[in-house]
Amino acid sequence: MPAAALAFAAHGMAPHQGLEDSPEEPSLSDRRLLTWDEIRQRTKQGASNREQWLVIDRKVYDIGRFCRRHPGGSRILLNHVGEDATDPFEAFHVNKSSVKKFLKTLLVGELAPDQSSSDPEKNELLIRDFRELRATVEKMGLLKPNTFFFLAYLFHILVLDAAAWLTLFYCGTSFLSIVVSITLLTISQVQAAWLQHDLGHLSVFQKTKWNHLLHKFVMCHLIGASANWWSLMHSQHHAKPNCYSKDPDIDVHPWLFSLGKSLSIELGKKKKKYMPYNFQHKYFAFTMPPLLFPTLFQYHTIYVSLKKKFWVDLLWMLTFYFRFFYMYGSLLGIKTVLLYYLIYRMLESSWFVWVSQMNHIPMHVDYDRKLDWTSTQLQATCNVDQSWFNDWFTGHLNFQIEHHLFPTMPRHNYWKVTPLVKSLCAKHGIEYKSKPLLTAFADILHSLKNSGELWLDAYLHK
Template sequence: MGKGALNHPNLFLQEYSWEEIRRHNTKKEQWIVIDGYVYDITAWSRKHPGGGSIIRNYAGEDASEAWCAFHTNKDFASKFLRTLVIGQVKGGTSDTLPIIEDFRKLRKTVEDMGLFKPSKTFFTFIMLHIFAAEFIGWFIMWYFGTGWVPFVIGACFLTIAQNQTGWSQHDYGHLSVLPTNRLNHWMHIFLINFMKGASSDWWNYRHNNHHAKPNVIHKDPDIRLDYLLLVGKVLPVEWGKKKKGVMPYNHQHWYFYMTLPPLLLPLYFNFEIPYYLIRRKRWTEIFWTSTFFLRYQLMFNSMLGFAGVFGLFMFVRFLESHWFVWATQMSHLPCEVDHEKLDNWVSMQLRATCNIEGSLFNDWFSGHLNYQIEHHLFPTMPRNNLCKAVPLVRSLCKKHNIPYICKPLWQGFTDIIGSLKASGEMWHDAYYK
């Protein structure tokens, strides 16, 4: 059994075949399997703290490794599961797969090595350098005025602060820094709502679903780019054969430069976040998000005026968007994008991720998300320890003949464009065949 194994010794449990379990993956009925036990999560999914869709995406499947990977306080989470158990699996579970057995041993090894323990010094430095960058950005405009030179230089420092805050909120969103989930959650709100003007609730919805099913069509929100870009080898052919799409996708590797990098944060996210919060009536989240805009007005209004502060905000978002898109897409966009394969946790994560070579600059530039493989296998591992898990994960991949892809930074960037070009040509060939 895995780390998250549960025992129900006092229950006489009915046995279910995998054929029957897989049939319960509809909107009306959702069953999942964790370490050989079957749970009916149909009603519970609406109450799930990580969002209902993340758990529903595993309906009819074995969710053992995902459950173990996402929950830091497994004893607490187990209390809820015990009320949902309805039976056990007939004929074995995924832990009979050699790769899962070896992965569970690997997880135990990295736990014994202390790789799930954060470095206080590291995360203190991260916070201090964020505050320093924002202060320098404000000070330059306060001291030197708001002419275009100090304005641009100040905005660059503010962009550093915003982007590094983005990497930092990611740490707390994954519950990987502070000792309790509650403390991580409140720090997450402070960073992403108050410091960035986004939303903790919105981020959890998007990012948890991405981690649960990376690059899986209809399940990973990060690849829902269909009406602008087609990615992978499957969607372009499907859309081409159906004569779908309004964009000239065979040219998407060119118009990518003018769309996703400059517009994702200042345009799309600034629309999606308030839409998400208002639709779900997340009024508390809206309040905390609004404190960012109040903070920026207090910091810069006397220098720039109300409209000028808004212009500064949009310019910083424009700069940040380029950084964010290139740093995040290089580890996913060129990888396999496909429909649900019902594959095991390790194989699924490795197909959808690749690494960028580690260095002081690369680690800082990407917030250590250049170790995307290790991060996806161990999402609650503090980022300063991801590099220490690399040799162990490489050995696991080598043993099971699974490619472990690690690229230079420049190749990560060029592969984004190369993959978009290849996908666009597939669409064009299927459309005009």
């Protein structure tokens, strides 16, 4: 499930390691003109001496030696091998000029003059129109953050966090006081999760280093999870949303749930049954929402941090656990504070999972069909209708379409770009789907019920 933005070469959500000591730029005589057919042949799965090339702005880069040093992880690059990665590159970098200087060292050639800028098998007109839309967005200044908005947001998180403890300190540890305290802390934690999401996407400050620093504070110190871990997982989700084996948010297929029409039918035909998927719409609400944070996330964030040697994140995370158990343990005692911790984590998890999955699970889930950037994002995302409450409750993830098309856009500008995105969708006959909040929650269960029935039919009859 969610590992609640992207980076090619110098992606900003993880520390900028690995950009030094780069190989020397190849000489002009070493470069060559390439066709899309040649790129596909040289990079296809199973090819002998398979190349790890991708295309950005008509230039062909070999990321084979670099991908393991890539700040956003190797998978994010390898998932785009053989493709035009121009739009993902543009979408997830805030300092493109410095990154492009580094890219020169990976250059192996460029597209021949008679070749289209994008893969001819993709929707070239849509690609062109989206790039014009992005240029308009940049000219309108919609990628520039209002830092005061986010600092005020952080202030309300800190007030709620303090109020949770002060309730117990001044009002005692009665049942009612504990309920009020848990409620306040849960709200604070979920809102902090939305803010760390903004910071991870580099949409709070114009300077990358300030986004990184505050991301550590919010994610590691206030929430108790690794900022780098989140970046690695979330970047893959944004690159290929709802693409099986490439989006970690749907790694629960097939171990816990059967997702998507084609994947469910395939699973049934193979006679595989890891869970009673025809009942998954009934057991979802009692498993994934309340248990994701207290179990999988708690284990996985520590495991990845140790494996990847995110020592700074681990030290920051220790400050969360020390602060929480010292401050609350001194008031509640060992048994009660452990129960308090479990309850608020389950509530926080439930809120997060329902919100994060309402935009994706009901949408198209399949293998990566290597569509253009815009089509990939639009087929996997939907919106929830705007209101003051919905904006606050979801951390503006009710604007999931706009967020996925422009991941570094600060959330306070989503509503401004919505009319332009709707116009693009209407021109190309693409459905721009938006729904009420409760309908979005219900659609999670409806989609699970449908995919479970498809699996059962294929399992029994095909």
